[in-house]
Amino acid sequence: MTNNKRYSRQIILPEIGELGQLKLQNSRVLVIGAGGLGCPVLQNLAAAGVGTIGIVDGDVVEESNLHRQLLYGIQDCGKGKAQTAAAAILEKNPTIKVQVFAHFFNSDNAFEVVSDYQIIVDCTDAIAVRYLINDVALAKRIPVVYASIHKFEGQVSVFNYKNGPSYRCLFPEQEGLNAIPSCEASGVLGVLPNTIGTFQATEVLKIILEIGTVLSGKLLLYDGLHFQTQIIDFVKNPKAIEKGMIKGLQLLNRKKTNEHLSAEAFLEKLKQLGVIFIDVRELEESPEFNGANVIKIPLSTLEEYSEKLDKNQEIVLFCQTGQRSQTALNYLKNSGFVGVFHLGKGIESLKNQFQ
Template sequence: MPGKQVNNTDDAFHDSEDAGRYSRQVVLSGFGLAAQQKLKEARVLIVGAGGLGVPVLQYLTGMGIGTIGIIDADVVSLSNLHRQVLYNENDIGKSKVETAVNKLSKLNRNVRFEAYNQLLSVQNALEIVINYDIVVDATDNISTRYLINDACVISHKPFVYGAVQQFEGHVSVFNYLNGPTYRCLYSTPPANGEIPDCNTAGVLGVTPAIVGSQQALQVVKLITGIGKTLSGYLQIFDFLQDEQYKMKLKIRAESRQITALRNSYAEVVCNTVLKLSVDELFDWYESGKQFQLIDVRELKDFQTGHLTGAVSIPYNQFNTGEIHINNKQPVVMFCQKGARSNSTAQMLQQRYPEAEIYSVLGGMEYWEDEFDDEYIITPDLQNGGGSTV
């Protein structure tokens, strides 16, 4: 399904103009004219022209990607403008795709744009994806993310993943050179509403720009072969604490054995991870209930203070294949705010479907607000801050 071709350039390399336009990156050691030519010949599809899509589009256009496909059915709204800085107040109510193409064409007239003013769907995904070398997931819709993943697995296309929630960002490269897919990270979608989007959870204007810029960088690496990509790793940004780290991903063989799209990606798949409030956890301590507590905060945070009986398995070292749990006791995942405990609880639940696994809502922040330092041990000098369940 070809997109609406908005502008067309001849295939001749614009030597004099390109020499000036791309001089700052062509001069880079290990990049050069050969890499620039690869960018010119590349075809990249960006799914979503919002918070993540805008920086991806701006930088890939500026850097000289030959053909860029943009698919989005949304229109510009006032609430978009604090983070989607390609648009302005005069664009409110207009198609994002058409507005983006109009503005981006003025940034680089030598880039060919293919516009899809529609949603990516089961009906059109394979027909669209097959026409591109790389797909960029710039959506905030989990159902669409699984559709992108499956279409890319079937079409043998790599896709660059990005996500932002509140003050945290994720970036990875999936389905590249037999590396992990998105379903290797999350084999099934969470329940509807389990993970809020930016409309309900909020997003700081600058954070999608950081994640989207990193996505653009991954695209350039995939096309040109420079440097090392994030294939096999999930890069996690904690923007509030100015920290970042990588979590190694494991390949699930079954996640690569997708031969057809599902009939629908809108279905709700149950997330079996249970939620535990800090008040309920406190009652467990008070009553002497037996449970396993896994703290997935960073080691330095664990050593500063942790709950009684907790073992440390930092999020960036979390590997379900190396974790053994006792199915006779509930397992409680614990972190600073609750997001990482929920993520690791999902992964652990998939490995131990019969286990009773909880994620503590609000984590250490809620605990300290409610109970100060009760049941908190500090510092940890006994097990060196880390152990395996």
């Protein structure tokens, strides 16, 4: 149940209401980076009632952070940012859940970290990590709310939203991008990341609530020194999307050494967006297993049906005991599908779910 008193001033908005507040309560948002951008994002998402927030950061608080990273105080210097930020937002709103990832986001942990989340907020300042976030998000079909800051200026956009443009569409990968200066090298006005981070949090809430105009295919430019804003439109680049998707799926397949899902892993995948579940049993078999992304395709007709599927689509197969789904998995892999899994012991392993 939502806390109507805590959220009363936003529930009263006709665009939100109690149903919208429930959407916020049930949402899962991953914030990568708990620095200048991450702090205001985390504060605002927690205050709005986003139900589960993940925080990824392997850094520690330093005194030079304090003029812009307002979740931290002098007593926090030397402490891990992710843990400290989690404690701070839980103190402000103890009704939410927070998951801490006290390490940097990299290719070794990327898919494990993002697996349970519906939206990623990119609050990093490393170009290579931004490409990694983009590619992982493409493979998982997760929208990314992006921002970056420099001196007195910032920019915000939303990538991979409803099959829209990606980070690579706006910023094609080039040599030398890692040489772009960070805040440490070039400086930043302390208030700037708090302004831009609030813009990011606003986009997250709009995506969850399905309201307003999301900055997909649009780059918002903000000049705090002269108080000027500009929006630049950009379009989807199929080659850039394909490149990111391939890189993301290659990484996914490298990490997914076990294609045989346990009952627990299968149920976790049901929570993920963009995954297709294919029941290869005969239509009359029971128990029935229905869901928004569940398709009933008997094994005998899978070959014909597979011609309609995207070979980059993540697919989970299941049957009664796992034998037919294993056969189906082998067939799809041999046909060039790259993201295929199956429920190793079949629906029988989910018996407790039907009692």
